[in-house]
Amino acid sequence: MRKVENEKIGRRRVVYVLLSILVAAGIWLYADLTSGPNGTPQTQTREFLEIPIEYLYESTLTDRGLMLVDEDTDRTIDLELKGTRWLISSLDRSHIRVTASLYDVTSAGVQRVNYVVSFTDSRFGNNAIQRENASFGMATVNISELYSRTIDVSCELVGGVADTYSAGQVELSHTEVEVRGLQEDINPISYAKVTLDIGANAVETVSRDLELQYYDENGRILDKSGIYSSVETVRATLPVFVTKELSLFVNFTDGPGCRARNTEYFIEPATIAVSGDATKLKD
Incomplete structure (x- = not known):
């Protein structure tokens, strides 16, 4: 009997503890929301260090013959944000987005642009979280003028065609392109190349859009970062040809007293050889 009573008392204590936790959480939340001056929410400040800055409209700069240079350019920013203790404690740096527009930049040089703080989670929007000093x-x-050059484009062919097939010359949509960037990035470029892999036994014409790769005068591959091209890809086409021996036939039209079944005929030559695009002749 006493054992049963003790179990009941133990269960009551667990219930009381849980209720106490819920009441305490409710009081804490109420105080967080209403304990400020005149019943306004009480705020707390947190510091977030080295938040990346995302620069918008870099392509617009390129169109204007300009580019953003890493040197002397702010890539991160430190922020002091404030909000209710409930929100500020749940705010993570992954929720923070800092953007700066380059749309109005029209000249080279070190200059200042506005950046805006926004949040990827709607809970922190509508001024729920604010910057300590300003919105x-x-x-x-650092904006620099682009240096430009025109370079040749070649194609490296990998693979081969099947037996009885032959390959033509690779055709490129662009045999030269204009590259733009800082002079120290553009000067080492000797030429650009694309690589067309047709496989081991190609039996039809191959055509693909390929990315450019840049090389110096010694054939070494160069880093493409900071280099802008007038085209993003080059289309390379390799015509594949085939020669086929085709038999010749005659279609007769019957007439009065003249039937094909009563006719003897022969064709000389009996076959002809035709050659052309393998894609068109494969059937």
């Missing part, structure tokens, strides 16, 4: 700030960017 926007300034970032330093």
Whole structure:
């Protein structure tokens, strides 16, 4: 009997503890939301260090003959954000997005642009979380003029055609392209190349869009970062030809008293050889 009573008392204690936790959490939340001056929510400040800055409209700069240079450009920013203790404690740096527009930049040089803080989670929007000092700030960017050159484009062919097939010359949509960037990045470029892999036994014409790769005068591959091309890809086409021996036939039209079954005939030559695009002749 006493054992049963003790179990009941133990269960009551667990219930009381859980209720106490819920009540305490409710009081904490209520205090967090209403304990500020005049019943306004009480705020707390947190510091977030080295948040990346995302620069928008870099392609617009390129169209204007300009580019963003890493040197002397702010790539991260430190932020002091404030909000209710409930929200600020659940805010993670992955929720924070800092963007700066380069759309209005029209000249080279070190200059300042506005950056804006936004949030990927709607809970922190609508001014629920704010910057300590302002809703926007300034970032330093270094803008340089683009240097340009025209270089030749070649194609490296990998693979081969099947027996009885032959390959033509590779045709490129662009045999030269304009490259733009900082002079120290553009000067080492000697030429550009694409690689067309047709496999071991190609039996029809192959055509693909291929990315450019840049090489110096010694044939070494160069890093493509910081290099802008007038085209993103080059289409390479390899015509594949085949020669076929085709038999010749005659179609007769019957007439009065003249039937094909009563006719003897022969064709000389009995076959002809035709050659052409394998794609068209494969059937």
